[in-house]
Amino acid sequence: xxTSPTPDARPLDLAALxxxxxxxxxxxxxxxxxxVRYAGASGDFNPIHYNDAVAEQAGLPGVIAHxxxxxxxxxxxxxxxxxxxxLVTAYSTRFTGMVPVPATGEVALEVVATVxxxxxxxxxxxxxxxxxxxxxxxLGRARATLALPRRTQDAEADAxxxx
Amino acid sequence: MIGGTASVxxxxxxxxxxxxxxxxxxxxxGRTYPAGPVHTVSAAKIVEFARATGAPSPxxxxxxxxxxxxxxxxVAPPTLLVSLAQATEALYVEDRAAGIDFARVVHGEESFxxxxxxxxxxRLVPTLSFESVxxxxxxxMVTTRVDLADEDGAEVAxxxxxxxxxxx
Numbered sequence: 001x002x003t004s005p006t007p008d009a010r011p012l013d014l015a016a017l018x019x020x021x022x023x024x025x026x027x028x029x030x031x032x033x034x035x036v037r038y039a040g041a042s043g044d045f046n047p048i049h050y051n052d053a054v055a056e057q058a059g060l061p062g063v064i065a066h067x068x069x070x071x072x073x074x075x076x077x078x079x080x081x082x083x084x085x086x087l088v089t090a091y092s093t094r095f096t097g098m099v100p101v102p103a104t105g106e107v108a109l110e111v112v113a114t115v116x117x118x119x120x121x122x123x124x125x126x127x128x129x130x131x132x133x134x135x136x137x138x139l140g141r142a143r144a145t146l147a148l149p150r151r152t153q154d155a156e157a158d159a160x161x162x163x
Numbered sequence: 164m165i166g167g168t169a170s171v172x173x174x175x176x177x178x179x180x181x182x183x184x185x186x187x188x189x190x191x192x193g194r195t196y197p198a199g200p201v202h203t204v205s206a207a208k209i210v211e212f213a214r215a216t217g218a219p220s221p222x223x224x225x226x227x228x229x230x231x232x233x234x235x236x237x238v239a240p241p242t243l244l245v246s247l248a249q250a251t252e253a254l255y256v257e258d259r260a261a262g263i264d265f266a267r268v269v270h271g272e273e274s275f276x277x278x279x280x281x282x283x284x285x286r287l288v289p290t291l292s293f294e295s296v297x298x299x300x301x302x303x304m305v306t307t308r309v310d311l312a313d314e315d316g317a318e319v320a321x322x323x324x325x326x327x328x329x330x331x
Contacts, residue, residue, distance in 0.1 A: 002217045028217060041211035043246045067270045072216035072242040079240070080219045084232070088241045092274030092323075144241070 001029045002076060012081050015149050017125050021115040026077035030065055030099065031106040038069040052103065065099040070109060070138055074131045078113040078144060089124070090145035097138040109133050116143065123148050187296050187303045187328055195292040199251050201314065206283035208246070209237045216240060229282070236283035241275055248309040248322035251289040271304060272325040279319045287311045287319060294323065301330035 012023060035049050044066055047054040052062045071093050079085050101107055109131060116128040129142040206226070213223035218240040221228040229237045281287075294306040304327055311320045 002219075034215070037211075038215040041208065041215035044249065068242060068245050068273065069216065071273060072212075072218075072240065072245075075241055076217045076219060083220070085218065085220045085222060085240060086238060086277075086280040089277050090275060091241045091277075092272070094272045095270050 002026050002073075002080075012083075014082065014087070014125075014146065017115050017118060017148065019115050019118060022112060023115065023127060024077035024081040024111070024113040026080075026111055028073045028076070028109040028111065029106040030069070030073070030101055030109055032063065032101055032103060035063065035065055035069065035101055038066055038072075042066070042068065044068065060098070061100050063101055063103070065101050065107075067095040067098075070095075070099055070131065071142070073109060074111045074129050074139060074142060075113075075144055077111050078127055078129070081113070082146060087147050088144050089147050091143070093129075093142035094140035095138070096140035097133070097136045099133050099138055107133055109138070113144075118148075123150070187305050189296045189298075191293045191305075192296045193293060195290065196254055197290075199254070199289040199291070201286045201288055202247050202250075204239065204243075204281055204283050204285040204287065206237050209239050209243060209283055212243050212246075213240050216242070226283075234280060234282050239281035239283075241277060242273075244275065244281060244309075244311060244320055244322050245273065247287065247289055247311065248324065251291045251309045252307055252324060254291055267329040269327045269329065270324070271327045272306075272323075274323045276321040276323075277319075279317075281319065285319070286314050288314060303328040303330070 032050070039045050039049055046066075048058055048060060048064060049066050050063060055061075055063050071091075075088065075091055079088070082088070099107060099109070110133070112130045113127050114130070115125055117126040119125070125146045125148055127144045127146055129139065129144065131137070131139040131142055210224050212218075220238075222232055222234065222238040223240055224237060226236050288311070290310045290312070292308045292310070294308050296303060296305050298304075304325055306323060306325045309322045310318065311322070312318055
């Protein structure tokens with residue numbers, strides 16, 4: 001489940017981004033049900049993600065979330081902000097902290113997406129994701145590439161030139 | 164993580180009885196496997212995966228919305244291809260000569276390069292390569308890449324995965 005602060009009425013203008021812009025801020029809750037659902041959807045049935053005894057035998061504190069569930073969930077705030085998911089042309093991360101998920105209750109994955117860089121000639125923006133559970137960073141160097149639309153004034157200049 | 168039981172310690176190969184080593188073979192760096200079988204992207208899996216990760220766009224779950232946006236069918240969220248990539252990486256697990264004990268494996272990094280939207284019904288050909296096998300601090304870091312192409316050979320996406328194999 002995801003909750004986001006009430007968005008600004010102004011929709012995100014991808015043609016006018018600046019480095020440092022915060023694109024999304026969201027809290028995603030992860031519980032055992034979410035891990036089971038992700039195991040089914042992804043085909044990753046590693047029992048450390050649903051069986052405490054197996055997780056503990058493997059040296060873990062208990063069941064932990066799939067790294068890929070954390071990665072897949074962490075980008076969804078940005079996806080909501082940009083609308084069209086196909087604008088994400090790259091996404092990468094390191095897994096820096098495991099996410100134990102208790103048998104009852106839930107944990108909160110807090111994610112903030114910020115414009116880290118803009119490449120005008122490539123027409124892309126790098127968006128950096130900060131993902132934290134209980135104050136601990138769980139994803140390192142998590143970044144997505146967004147394909148940006150042409151800037152409005154460039155598109156208008158092209159149209160005028162072609163007229 | 165790649166599927167498989169999380170058994171602890173060295174395991175006997177079920178066929179030969181030999182003990183599986185815990186050291187990935189550095190000679191595997193640079194190796195490319197033959198292309199895997201064609202995989203058809205599933206609409207049902209796209210919907211499940213979008214729901215499981217909380218991906219909000221109707222393009223993932225509503226074929227009419229996806230078609231209105233110019234796609235043939237529902238569109239995959241950005242990390243969906245991990246399932247196909249890991250199934251292809253499993254070829255490595257079954258290649259015993261490579262020497263990986265999956266009880267010692269921790270997922271280190273993952274990256275997706277998405278050249279084209281991935282849409283239900285797409286037929287993708289996966290090819291696995293080893294980008295590197297390196298050692299640091301008593302552990303081994305194995306980076307694989309799965310390239311996904313359409314049946315005409317056009318690149319659709321690449322998924323890179325770095326696994327840390329903990330040393331003794």
